[in-house]
Amino acid sequence: MELFSVSAGIRNEDDKKAFHRIMTDKQKELHKQCKQLKFMFSASDDRVMWTCSGKVPLSTWTASADTLRRLTAEAITAYIMEEKEQEIAARLMFSEFEFDDEDEAGRILQWFLMLLQKNEGPSCEFMMSRRRRLSDGIYQCLNEVPELNLDGFLTFRLQPYEQELREMAEYAVDEFMLDQQYEEFVSLLKYFVYFQEPKMPLVHVIHKGEEDFLLLDGNLRPIERPRDDGLVMERLDQEMEIEDMVVSTLIAVSPARMIIHTRQPELPVIVTLAHIFDNRAEVCCSCPECSALLGNGRMMT
Incomplete structure (x- = not known):
């Protein structure tokens, strides 16, 4: 059947x-x-x-x-x-x-x-x-x-x-x-940074995990975002999200050199930061500042 x-x-x-x-x-x-x-x-x-x-x-x-x-x-x-x-x-x-x-x-x-x-x-x-x-x-x-x-x-x-x-x-x-x-927009920011004159010699970007960042100057003092009414900054505030306040502040202070301290260098936000600031940026996972602020050990995901 x-x-x-x-x-x-x-x-x-x-x-x-x-x-x-x-x-x-x-x-x-x-x-x-x-x-x-x-x-x-x-x-x-x-x-x-x-x-x-x-x-x-x-x-x-x-x-x-x-x-x-x-x-x-x-x-x-x-x-x-x-x-x-x-x-x-x-x-x-x-x-x-x-x-x-x-x-x-x-x-x-x-x-x-x-x-x-x-x-x-x-x-x-x-x-x-x-x-x-x-x-x-x-x-x-x-x-x-x-x-x-x-x-x-x-x-x-x-x-x-x-x-x-x-x-x-x-x-x-x-x-x-x-x-x-x-x-x-990231490409626009990279272009803007390329032609921007440095305002600070060194900035430490401390990535504490997820969307938690701390910005320090060369003397390891916290950085406050300066007031800036530029068109790029205004658009940045409108279009980007939480970690983008970090990007916004970094562009406003315009460091000549930026060290990103992180235990997760492969995260998209870290990759984006390094891309925007190009040869001004370096990613660090094991310097003295990393050990003091992030603890010992390299956490890779």
Whole structure:
């Protein structure tokens, strides 16, 4: 007795192999749940089919029909997310957003696709939600009919899943644009510092951890930010955040030489500071000031 079948259009031999590989891997779990199941693959030049059959009566099975449908939905979901999702995502992004610059559009797409594969933070939550949307939709289809045409499903039954992708695309575009704006502004600050005359011979930047900084002059006395009404300083105050008050003060005092004392030199804020002040800056992890103010030992993350 045929229980269900899943068919999909293929464009080349690689598509066929991917379908076979993923479904073969997933059917092992199905077979563990119910040893009475039998699976068969068939393929033509442009289509592949995966069929599951089993002996009746169902009451003799070691797993319920509902469990089998759930596991089958998970298997098909794995195939879509591995082999189809990036193509669907790219189509959706270019249909939802307009880009004036082709190169920028390509970079945003790569950023978007990278986020889709990322398995931590907000990206992980999006991935789990997308997987659940797909699996639930496929399970519902298998409840309605035992023959699932994957191409038809991808065309007509993807609305909840595509909404998840749409939200992820919006997030990716926003994050990319913010990152670009930040990079451009950091470059502007670097340019400004390059032409700025030094006002102090030496400044020690003590990074105590996270967003906690202490600024000291050459005699290890605390530095207060001088008043400055310049346009760059005004924009800096408007556009940057907590650690940026450190950047703002450093630009205002304009040190000829700056030593950044830190136990975490790889942190983005440390890298940004060193980049803005370029050859005026050096990063130190083990000088006497470091030992006195940060303690002994090098904490690397």
